Amino acid sequence: MASILNKPKRIIDLDVRDIRFPTSLTADGSDATHPDPDYSCVYVRLYTDDDNYVGCGLTFTIGRGNELVKHAVDSLRFLVVRRFIEDIQENMACWVNDLANESQLRWVGPEKGVIHLAMAAIVNAFWDLWGKIAKKPVWKLLSEMSPERIISLINFKYINDYLSKEEALAILKKNEPFKRERELWITKRGFPAYTTQVGWLGYDDKKLRENGRKFLRDGFTAFKMKVGSDIEDDKRRLRIIREVIGPNNKLMVDANQKWGVQEAIDWMNELAQFNIHWIEEPTSPDDVLGHLKVSQALEKHGIGVATGEMCQNRVMFKQFLQAGALQFCQIDSARMGGLNDVLAVYLMASKAGIPVCPHSGGVGLCEMVQHLQMFDYVVLSGSIENRLIEFIDHLHEHFEFPPKLGRARYFPPMDYGYSTEMKYGSIRDYEYPEGATWKRLLDKGQYRDPSLEFKKYL
Ligand SMILES: C[C@H](O)[C@@H](O)CC(=O)C(=O)O
Numbered sequence: 001m002a003s004i005l006n007k008p009k010r011i012i013d014l015d016v017r018d019i020r021f022p023t024s025l026t027a028d029g030s031d032a033t034h035p036d037p038d039y040s041c042v043y044v045r046l047y048t049d050d051d052n053y054v055g056c057g058l059t060f061t062i063g064r065g066n067e068l069v070k071h072a073v074d075s076l077r078f079l080v081v082r083r084f085i086e087d088i089q090e091n092m093a094c095w096v097n098d099l100a101n102e103s104q105l106r107w108v109g110p111e112k113g114v115i116h117l118a119m120a121a122i123v124n125a126f127w128d129l130w131g132k133i134a135k136k137p138v139w140k141l142l143s144e145m146s147p148e149r150i151i152s153l154i155n156f157k158y159i160n161d162y163l164s165k166e167e168a169l170a171i172l173k174k175n176e177p178f179k180r181e182r183e184l185w186i187t188k189r190g191f192p193a194y195t196t197q198v199g200w201l202g203y204d205d206k207k208l209r210e211n212g213r214k215f216l217r218d219g220f221t222a223f224k225m226k227v228g229s230d231i232e233d234d235k236r237r238l239r240i241i242r243e244v245i246g247p248n249n250k251l252m253v254d255a256n257q258k259w260g261v262q263e264a265i266d267w268m269n270e271l272a273q274f275n276i277h278w279i280e281e282p283t284s285p286d287d288v289l290g291h292l293k294v295s296q297a298l299e300k301h302g303i304g305v306a307t308g309e310m311c312q313n314r315v316m317f318k319q320f321l322q323a324g325a326l327q328f329c330q331i332d333s334a335r336m337g338g339l340n341d342v343l344a345v346y347l348m349a350s351k352a353g354i355p356v357c358p359h360s361g362g363v364g365l366c367e368m369v370q371h372l373q374m375f376d377y378v379v380l381s382g383s384i385e386n387r388l389i390e391f392i393d394h395l396h397e398h399f400e401f402p403p404k405l406g407r408a409r410y411f412p413p414m415d416y417g418y419s420t421e422m423k424y425g426s427i428r429d430y431e432y433p434e435g436a437t438w439k440r441l442l443d444k445g446q447y448r449d450p451s452l453e454f455k456k457y458l
Pocket residue numbers: 028029030031034037062196254256309359360361362390
């Protein structure tokens with residue numbers, strides 16, 4: 001083992017695990033298109049030649065998707081293991097580009113889907129490692145970088161017709177003088193959060209009410225509810241929530257891609273009476289012009305369109321922003337190619353003057369997006385106007401460094417890294433399907449997995 005005074009030099013191994021939590025049993029996370037999600041992650045650990053430094057990263061799926069992503073991480077392993085850490089740090093955009101464009105693997109992308117999710121887990125793990133080596137939380141590591149250094153992290157290919165390197169550099173330089181005072185402000189005041197936990201679609205009315213009251217007591221002033229399966233149910237549930245939270249608190253709705261374009265417009269015309277702040281994912285995540293049509297139709301109600309949690313890459317975001325098809329940009333920290341691609345989107349959103357309100361309904365996402373949003377505040381926007389970070393109070397107990405909220409505000413994380421390190425016991429108990437918790441649930445018949453049952457008979 002190397003001395004702790006030295007920094008690690010090489011990545012010597014990559015470990016990848018399929019970690020799942022049985023959230024479908026309690027309908028946590030349920031929505032109109034995903035009625036039974038098991039919040040899950042493909043968890044990557046990058047081991048180095050110094051045992052004191054392990055980078056931990058993840059990407060999110062809702063269960064069986066883990067099987068595919070785990071294989072994809074294995075396929076990318078040869079581009080990671082044995083690499084020198086400093087080489088990657090110095091040429092990160094190149095490394096990220098190599099991962100995204102390996103000549104034979106890219107056919108199953110390119111830069112989208114399973115292969116891109118796998119890459120996100122690896123890239124996020126590298127950022128956790130970098131933060132730990134630098135002894136800084138990732139938001140601060142990034143905030144202290146020079147504008148030129150930040151630019152060097154980003155692959156401008158396919159986006160420089162909208163945002164050139166020079167333009168991005170100018171945005172960063174313009175904000176440079178305000179970084180110190182913004183850091184002090186956000187450290188003291190925190191970043192406003194909203195909760196989605198009042199209205200997962202599988203929750204009954206009693207739970208809606210109870211959760212609404214609880215989060216109101218905790219100081220939340222913004223709430224999101226799932227909609228999209230049955231219009232009369234939606235109206236009843238929205239009436240309940242409005243009754244609990246009052247007329248003035250913010251209320252957003254999320255359809256998780258349930259509708260066609262005209263259906264989305266008609267449905268939202270009906271729900272507009274509940275004073276809705278945004279409609280999220282009204283239709284296919286790839287339909288830029290469809291989102292534009294929905295935005296234009298709902299403008300008269302003051303309802304904005306939010307999307308991005310399933311936006312597959314920076315090129316799609318470029319088009320959404322260019323077209324003016326979204327009013328709230330919802331990057332997902334575990335999607336695209338991980339943090340570097342996310343930075344590109346933050347810069348494009350800054351140019352477009354569109355607020356970023358990241359998606360974090362999933363395991364490990366609140367942990368990461370808090371870093372991104374602190375970076376955005378300090379380095380780019382200097383504003384919390386129209387900006388919120390999603391908060392769900394699920395599964396944080398499995399992380400070594402969970403987010404710290406006070407009065408419905410996220411405060412900047414101070415632990416080193418990207419807050420993505422999971423507890424040893426959680427990895428042991430929730431690895432699928434061999435972990436102790438899963439074995440118990442499956443053996444007792446308390447959880448059924450038709451895919452596992454099918455495999456038994458092969
Ligand atoms: C399946 C997930 O829980 C999804 O519904 C989360 C989501 O859309 C959100 O948090 O927004």
